[in-house]
Amino acid sequence: MIRTWNKADTALLTSFLLFLAALYLHLTDPSAVWTEGLLMVSEAALVGGVADWFAVTALFRKPLGFPYHTAILPRRRDSFIHAIVVMVQKEFFSRRKLFRHIEKIHLIPMLQDFLHKPETEAQLTGTVLHFFRASLLRKNNKKAVSYLSARLKNLLLREDPSELMSRFDMLAKANAWDQKALSRIALLLAREVSTEETRLSIRESLAELEREKIGDGFLSRLLAMTNTVNLDEGAELIQRHTCHVLNELGREHAPLQENAIALLHDCLTDLRQDGELLQVLRELQERLAKELPIDETLVRLFQGLRKHFQMDLKREVDPIAEHMPAFYTHLQTILHLEYQHMLFLVEERPELQKIITKVLYDLLARSALHAQTLVGVIVGNVLSRLTDEELNHLIYDKVEQDLLWIRVNGSLVGGCIGLLLFICMNLFS
Structure with missing residues (x-):
């Protein structure tokens, strides 16, 4: 306790001085009734003040070194x-009071107001993006690799070869892949056919055909002497005609090209119904x-992404927005749509509101009960x-005024009791 002069000490000192004055007056004039009454009142006030001073001081220390049943707070501190x-724990943070206050909270309107704030949506979507970036920056992505690998394999095995060929046929028609592929193939073949090597190869094929059909007899030598069959001209003619056909095949919207494309699609249609081919494709899928x-x-892909992302983080830029802007924009759009869908469900589905309310109340109650134990541990520590x-100061500072008035009241009550006793003694004597 802080030792400062206060009103209780003043009252006690006043009672003592009054007692000394009354004692002096009574010794000077013992026969005077008023001096006897003043002495009795001052004596009772002094005894009451001293008794209350002793009682209040005994709570915190040993008054005048008196050892018996004093310094109560230090001795019973535990x-x-x-x-x-x-x-x-039991009064301020009791289970009943906590639950009663929690039940007064209207959680759903508060949750809806919170979710409607733009900064809330930005924080939640930003958290999702942060976890997405963190997943790409992890060194160990075994779970993600395993999941994506299983998904890709399932997608590959789930595809029906016939449906896959049908979709490929439709995409080829819609995007003119068949026309572009046929034009490029025809152009490539035309370049190869127009070379001298191809012409010589055609001539050798014609000569071989001539030997097979005519042989090396008289007719063969006669035709060679009369130049009836000129293999060079035949090879050149076949080469020019083949180049012309290939050029027509590669020219856009040419009748030959359109017929070839129609024939190609017809072949694909027939192949989709070929059981043996479909079985081969199914075995190819499984293999x-x-x-x-x-x-x-996938492991190399994640390693490359992590390397580039770490370099971008050093430059303090968002790696997804830096390297995949279209994907980043699409991901943000998806998150925004999903967030709006979540708001709609929270506002329009009463059964969902009941579930959310129950979960939130349960979380709050559990948190409050844990806080009850935690508060007790903190206070105890x-x-x-x-x-x-320090403990005496802590308690005394909170009730100092009340304790001072207890001491003051001791002197006042003691004086009043002394006066009452003096009056009673004089009346009954």
Whole structure:
């Protein structure tokens, strides 16, 4: 306790001085009734003040070194701290009071107002993007690789070869892939056919055909002498005609090209109904799903992404927005749409609101109960670390005025009792 002169000390000193004055007056004039009454009143006031001073001081220390049942708070500090902890837990943070206050909270309107704020949406979507970036920056992505690999293999095995060929046929028609592919192939073939090597090859083929049909007899030598069959001209003629056909095949909207494309699509239609071919394609699917290095490719992909992302983080830029702007914009759009869909469900589905309310109340109740225990532990630890003097200060500072008035009231009540006794003694004597 802080030792300062206060009104209780003033009242006690006043009672003592009054007692000395009354004692002097009574010794000077013992026969005077008023001096006897003043002495009795001052004596009772002094005894009451001293008794209350002793009682208040005995709570915190040993008054005048008196050892018996004094310094109550330091001696019973463990029991006192335990009582405070129990009081805080059971009275201020009791289960009943906590649940009663929690039940008064209207959670759904508060949740809706919170979710409608633009900054809330930005924080939540930003958190999702942060976790997405963090997943790409992790060194160990075995789970992601395993999941993506299984998904890719399932997609590969789930595809029906007939449907796949049908979709390829439709895409080829819609995007003019068939026309472009046929034009490029025809152009490539025309270049190869127009070379001298191709012409010589055609001539050798014609000569071989001539030997097979006519042989090396008289007719063959006669035709050679009369130049009836000129193999060079035939080879050149076949070469020019083949180049012309290939050029027509590669020219856009040419009748030959359109007929070839129609024939190609008819062939694809027939192939879609070929059971043996479909079985071969199914076996090819299974073999590709088993033997393709999907896991290794995904691991290298994640390693490359992590390397580039780490370099971008050093430059303090968003790696997804830097390297994949279209994907980043699309991902933000998806998150925004999903967030709006979530708001719609929260506002329009009463059964969902009941579930959310139950979950939130349960979380709040559990958190409050954990806080109850935590508050008790904190209060106990803080009070246990205080010295006896600090604990006395802590308690005394909170009730100082009340304790001072107890001491003042002791002098006042003592004086009143002394006056009452003096009056009664004189009346009954």
